[in-house]
Each structure stands twice: as structure tokens, then as C-alpha cells.
Amino acid sequence: MSTQVSSLVDLAGDLAGTYRRTASSGATVDPAIADADLAAVQRDGYVILPDLLTSTELDEVREAIAPYLDRRGRNNFEGHTTQRVYSVLNKTSSCDRIADHPRVLAILDRLLMPNYLLSMLQAINILPGEQRQMLHCDDSFYPLPRPRAALSAATIWAIDDFTADNGATDIIPGSHLWGHEMPADLDRKPVVMSAGSCVFFLGTLWHGGGANRTQGSRLALTAQYCEPWLRTQEAFALSMTKETVRRVSEDIRRMLGYSIHPPFVGQVDGMHPKRLLEDD
Numbered sequence: 559m560s561t562q563v564s565s566l567v568d569l570a571g572d573l574a575g576t577y578r579r580t581a582s583s584g585a586t587v588d589p590a591i592a593d594a595d596l597a598a599v600q601r602d603g604y605v606i607l608p609d610l611l612t613s614t615e616l617d618e619v620r621e622a623i624a625p626y627l628d629r630r631g632r633n634n635f636e637g638h639t640t641q642r643v644y645s646v647l648n649k650t651s652s653c654d655r656i657a658d659h660p661r662v663l664a665i666l667d668r669l670l671m672p673n674y675l676l677s678m679l680q681a682i683n684i685l686p687g688e689q690r691q692m693l694h695c696d697d698s699f700y701p702l703p704r705p706r707a708a709l710s711a712a713t714i715w716a717i718d719d720f721t722a723d724n725g726a727t728d729i730i731p732g733s734h735l736w737g738h739e740m741p742a743d744l745d746r747k748p749v750v751m752s753a754g755s756c757v758f759f760l761g762t763l764w765h766g767g768g769a770n771r772t773q774g775s776r777l778a779l780t781a782q783y784c785e786p787w788l789r790t791q792e793a794f795a796l797s798m799t800k801e802t803v804r805r806v807s808e809d810i811r812r813m814l815g816y817s818i819h820p821p822f823v824g825q826v827d828g829m830h831p832k833r834l835l836e837d838d
């Protein structure tokens with residue numbers, strides 16, 4: 559970034575007059591906990607955050623997602639024996655906590671620039687017999703050479719227990735530091751964790767869904783986040799209804815794009831995007 563541009567970005571932090579930057583609920587997390595989570599992420603590329611959702615919350619997610627699990631993946635990446643649900647916030651409020659969990663935001667607050675965005679919120683149900691997914695990195699579609707800092711981060715939440723046999727996400731610990739090395743399937747380590755836990759990892763970490771060798775399905779939610787100056791995977795600014803945008807928390811609203819990357823990226827007709835919510 560040139561000096562000129564970076565001074566523009568730094569300019570007063572925020573040029574918005576009416577809608578100033580809002581605080582993240584990540585600030586409510588004990589800084590010692592958030593700093594330790596971040597240190598693990600920087601060292602290993604990931605951290606497991608255990609037991610963040612209650613059994614009632616898990617039941618609500620299962621019940622809300624079930625009606626949408628009506629089709630299978632369309633290619634090898636989605637998985638032909640895997641079901642996926644996109645545009646989740648428009649369909650149910652039961653997954654809001656997954657998008658805006660303070661423990662996750664506290665790490666993101668330390669990792670990404672202010673007003674980082676939600677890039678994806680998706681349910682992934684791996685059915686019995688699914689093969690392991692190809693290994694990949696979530697921010698590899700941003701064409702900047704590695705090694706480099708992550709431009710995004712992801713969480714995968716276990717809605718069912720993740721076991722070594724039922725399709726738990728496989729990761730390659732430490733691979734966030736790699737340049738152009740390619741991972742070997744032998745290096746895959748399943749993230750075994752109980753329902754209600756999540757794994758937080760960097761967009762540069764190699765990972766992939768595991769094979770499901772059991773008779774049961776493996777339901778997960780993934781929430782992914784990116785720098786505020788990047789294009790998101792799901793075009794939430796186009797897809798989210800105003801009803802959804804009004805219903806969600808201020809954290810989610812900001813991450814859906816009702817915020818600006820100072821001084822003016824994300825504007826609408828020269829104004830802060832929140833002006834759109836004033837009309838009707």
C-alpha cells in the first residue's frame with residue numbers, strides 16, 4: 559500500500575458523520591482468552607473452541623436447517639454425497655449466534671481490519687459414504703502469492719459430534735505458513751470435537767471435509783470472514799432482505815456490508831449504506 563493510500567485509510571478512522579463505526583461484541587471477551595486463542599491460531603493455523611453452543615441451541619439449528627437439506631452437491635468440491643444450504647440468515651435466525659459469536663469475533667478483531675465482512679455462512683451435511691473432500695485453502699481464490707498473511711478466516715461448527723470416522727474436517731496443522739508446497743493426504747488430521755464446539759482457522763490453512771464411513775450424517779455450519787476490502791464469497795449485499803438486515807445483530811449487520819471500509823469503500827450513492835435502512 560502506498561503512503562498516500564494508507565494515510566487515506568487512516569484518515570480519522572472513519573469519515574462517516576451519522577453512522578460511526580460500531581463496537582464489536584468481541585470486546586466483551588476476556589482479552590487474555592482472546593490473546594491466547596490468537597496465539598494458537600498464529601502458531602498452528604487453527605484453534606478449537608470447545609462447547610460454545612448449548613444443547614437447546616443445537617436442537618434449534620438442527621430443526622431449522624432440516625427442511626433445507628433436500629438436495630446434494632453439484633460437483634466434487636461441494637461433494638455429491640453432501641448437502642449444502644446457503645443464504646442461511648434469510649432462512650432462519652437460529653444460526654445468528656454462529657455468525658456473531660463473541661469468542662470468534664474477538665479473534666477476528668485482532669486478525670483483520672475493522673469492519674471485516676462475513677464472506678459465507680453455510681450448512682454442510684456430510685452423508686454416509688461421502689469421500690474425503692479435496693484439500694484446499696479458503697482464501698486461495700484471492701490471487702496474491704504465498705506465503706502471506708491470511709486475508710480471511712473460517713469457523714466450522716460441529717452441530718453433530720465430529721469423529722475421526724463421520725466426516726470431521728481434516729486440517730494440515732502449520733500449513734498456513736507454507737508457500738507453494740502441496741499437502742499430502744497422509745498429513746490430514748481430523749478435528750475431533752463435540753457438538754457445539756468450533757474450529758477457527760486461517761484462510762491460508764489447508765483443510766477439507768473428511769470421509770464419512772459411518773451410518774449417520776455429520777451436520778456442520780461454516781461461517782467465513784474476510785478483510786473489508788475484498789469481495790465476499792456470498793454476495794450478501796445483494797441477497798439479504800431488508801427484513802433480515804433489520805433483524806440481525808449490529809455485529810452481523812456490519813459484517814453484511816452495512817459498514818464502510820474508510821474512507822468510502824462500501825458507500826451507496828455517496829452515503830453510508832445504513833441510510834438504506836431509513837427509508838421504509
Ligand SMILES: O=C(O)CCC(=O)C(=O)O
Binds near residue numbers: 635
Ligand atoms: O465440511 C467440512 O468439514 C469442510 C468443508 C469445506 O472446507 C468447504 O467446503 O470449503
